[in-house]
Amino acid sequence: MNVVLSNPEQGTTREQHLIAQVQRGQAELFYELVRPYERRVYAAALAILRNEADAEDVAQEAMLKALANIRQFRAEARFSTWLIQITVNEALMRRRRERTRMTEAIDDHRDDEGEYTPRDFADWREIPSEALERKEVRQKLAEALASLDRKYREVFVLRDMEQLNIQETAEALGISVASVKTRLLRARLMLRDLLAGGWEQGWFSRLPFEKGTKPW
Amino acid sequence: MVVNCQQVWKEISNYIEGDVDAGLRVAMDEHFGTCTRCKSLLEGTRNVVQLYGDERMIEVPTGFGRRLERRLAQGARVRRSNWSTWSAWLVPVAALALITGGLRWANSLTVPHPLQSEHAQPGRNIPPDMVVVVSAGAKDFHVPGCDVIHNKDKIRTLTAKEAIREGYVPCVRCMRKYLQIASISPASSEPVAELSANVEAEDRARTR
Numbered sequence: 062m063n064v065v066l067s068n069p070e071q072g073t074t075r076e077q078h079l080i081a082q083v084q085r086g087q088a089e090l091f092y093e094l095v096r097p098y099e100r101r102v103y104a105a106a107l108a109i110l111r112n113e114a115d116a117e118d119v120a121q122e123a124m125l126k127a128l129a130n131i132r133q134f135r136a137e138a139r140f141s142t143w144l145i146q147i148t149v150n151e152a153l154m155r156r157r158r159e160r161t162r163m164t165e166a167i168d169d170h171r172d173d174e175g176e177y178t179p180r181d182f183a184d185w186r187e188i189p190s191e192a193l194e195r196k197e198v199r200q201k202l203a204e205a206l207a208s209l210d211r212k213y214r215e216v217f218v219l220r221d222m223e224q225l226n227i228q229e230t231a232e233a234l235g236i237s238v239a240s241v242k243t244r245l246l247r248a249r250l251m252l253r254d255l256l257a258g259g260w261e262q263g264w265f266s267r268l269p270f271e272k273g274t275k276p277w
Numbered sequence: 278m279v280v281n282c283q284q285v286w287k288e289i290s291n292y293i294e295g296d297v298d299a300g301l302r303v304a305m306d307e308h309f310g311t312c313t314r315c316k317s318l319l320e321g322t323r324n325v326v327q328l329y330g331d332e333r334m335i336e337v338p339t340g341f342g343r344r345l346e347r348r349l350a351q352g353a354r355v356r357r358s359n360w361s362t363w364s365a366w367l368v369p370v371a372a373l374a375l376i377t378g379g380l381r382w383a384n385s386l387t388v389p390h391p392l393q394s395e396h397a398q399p400g401r402n403i404p405p406d407m408v409v410v411v412s413a414g415a416k417d418f419h420v421p422g423c424d425v426i427h428n429k430d431k432i433r434t435l436t437a438k439e440a441i442r443e444g445y446v447p448c449v450r451c452m453r454k455y456l457q458i459a460s461i462s463p464a465s466s467e468p469v470a471e472l473s474a475n476v477e478a479e480d481r482a483r484t485r
Contacts (some may be wrong), residue, residue, distance in 0.1 A: 082413065088322045088353035089433070090413060099345055104335040113338055121345055125352045160410050179286060179318055181407055192335040202328060203336075227294070246290035252329070253321040 078141060091128050098141050099124075103147045108218035109152035111207070114235050119155050121150035149233040151233055177247050180254045189258070200214050205255040209248055215243055217248035279305040284316045289322055403447060403455045405438035411445050423451035 079094040095102070107116035126145050129136075134143055192198045206214060218228040220232060220241070231241045278300050279423060280288075285308055291297050292305055292449075295409045330390065409418040413431035418440035425448060447456060 078414070087413070087433075089350070090431075091353065096342070100332070100335040100337050101343055103337045103341060117338060117341060117344070120341075121348045124345065124349060128349065128352055175407065177286065188328060190328065190331055193328065193331055199336065202334060206329070219324045219330070220335060222328050224417075227296075228430060242291060242296075246287070249290050249293075249322050249325055250286070250318075252325045253318070256325065257321060 077136065078134075082133070084134075089129060091124075091131070094140075095124055095127070095144065101141065102144060102193065103216060104238055105145050105148045105223055106111050108154045108215050108222075109149065109211075111157060111176070111211075115155065116152075119152045120148060123151040124162055126151065142225060142229055144217070145225060146229070146233045149219070153234075162163060177250050180257075202256070205252055208255065209251060213244050213248035213251065216244040217252070221249075280304045280308050282308075282312060282315055285309075285312075286318065287313075289319060292319070293323060293326060353372075403437045403452065405436060407437040408434060409437050409440050410434050411440055411443075415444060416444075417448040418445040418452075419448045420451040423448055425450050 076094065078167070081088055083091050085095055099120070103116055103120045106119040106123070107113065110116050110119060124142070127144055130147075134140065151249045188198070191204075205211060209217065215234060216236075218232060220227065225233060226240050227238055227245075231238045234241075280301070283307055285292075287302065288297055288305065292302070297305065309319055373422070408421065410421050410423075410426065410432045411418045411431070412426055412428040415427045418435075418437065419426050437447075449456065
């Protein structure tokens with residue numbers, strides 16, 4: 062984790078305090094409460110809708126819904142998780158509506174039963190997180206993610222980017238825990254394959270790089 | 278327990294999650310110690326998880342935060358106006374109740390809002406339409422520009438009447454003159470007089 066709160070406990074207490082104030086009716090403080098999560102809310106919506114304008118609209122709708130239902134939030138849940146679950150729900154509803162309108166094909170909910178065989182075992186040097194400072198690296202990573210099938214992308218984004226746990230991911234998407242695990246495995250291995258391939262094609266060529274020999 | 282490469286590939290994600298039993302973990306650790314391909318797979322997969330888990334991976338469109346803030350502000354206003362529509366409907370009903378039930382019953386409905394601070398006196402003689410400010414997390418209301426406002430960047434403007442109704446108490450510095458008037462008012466209650474007397478005593482001590 063590169064972004065570390067200077068004092069996480071203080072952050073939580075401040076958040077609890079803000080939640081209590083908004084619950085008492087100070088709606089004008091709501092933006093301050095959700096600001097730390099606005100990026101994650103947007104990313105969750107984008108993972109499902111794949112369209113920036115729709116994702117932004119759904120992110121806003123989800124926040125308004127959260128404001129309207131703030132009294133239902135219970136302190137035992139994490140506020141960020143609650144917010145993301147509302148967002149996922151909004152985004153799924155939006156997609157369902159759009160699908161009905163466009164009479165598109167029904168989603169394939171089946172998990173691939175066959176085992177996934179990694180394509181590339183190249184011992185790619187670890188991409189240091191500092192590389193994320195570079196826009197083209199972030200772009201390549203985003204493109205790799207966008208190329209995944211929807212069912213893998215959604216699970217991966219919720220678990221590995223939004224940091225929901227397996228159970229929360231399953232609940233948010235309305236699928237089983239076993240499905241989350243299967244899809245997560247595939248998503249991670251496919252992304253590794255995609256990025257390992259990119260490595261050899263020179264995506265990260267400006268990074269310090271020594272050409273290694275394959276270990277087998 | 279011995280595991281082969283295929284079994285490792287199947288469990289590698291659960292392994293990263295820490296979601297494998299102790300026996301399998303030991304077997305996988307042993308496998309990674311001898312199989313460079315699976316070790317490379319593990320490191321690559323971990324790197325994927327780490328890179329995508331970084332906050333910098335989430336980019337929002339330019340102006341996203343500003344637009345969100347604006348829409349939430351609109352939402353908050355709508356909520357308030359919905360409430361006032363509802364309360365506007367409530368007024369004639371309450372008036373009807375007043376007529377039918379009589380003044381005594383109506384009076385029993387007006388429960389005073391508990392003061393946000395129990396160590397203060399209510400501001401009875403403050404002009405109800407006077408513009409005052411309150412700030413997030415504080416219990417007092419102030420004349421705008423008062424020196425002792427906490428959280429000055431999070432203030433809200435309202436009338437004294439509204440502030441009192443919401444349970445805020447007058448600031449003993451900037452609202453002092455109203456508090457002193459309150460203490461000599463025949464309608465004032467004993468604790469108010471007592472608190473005011475204390476304020477006066479403090480004043481005397483300071484002038485000395």
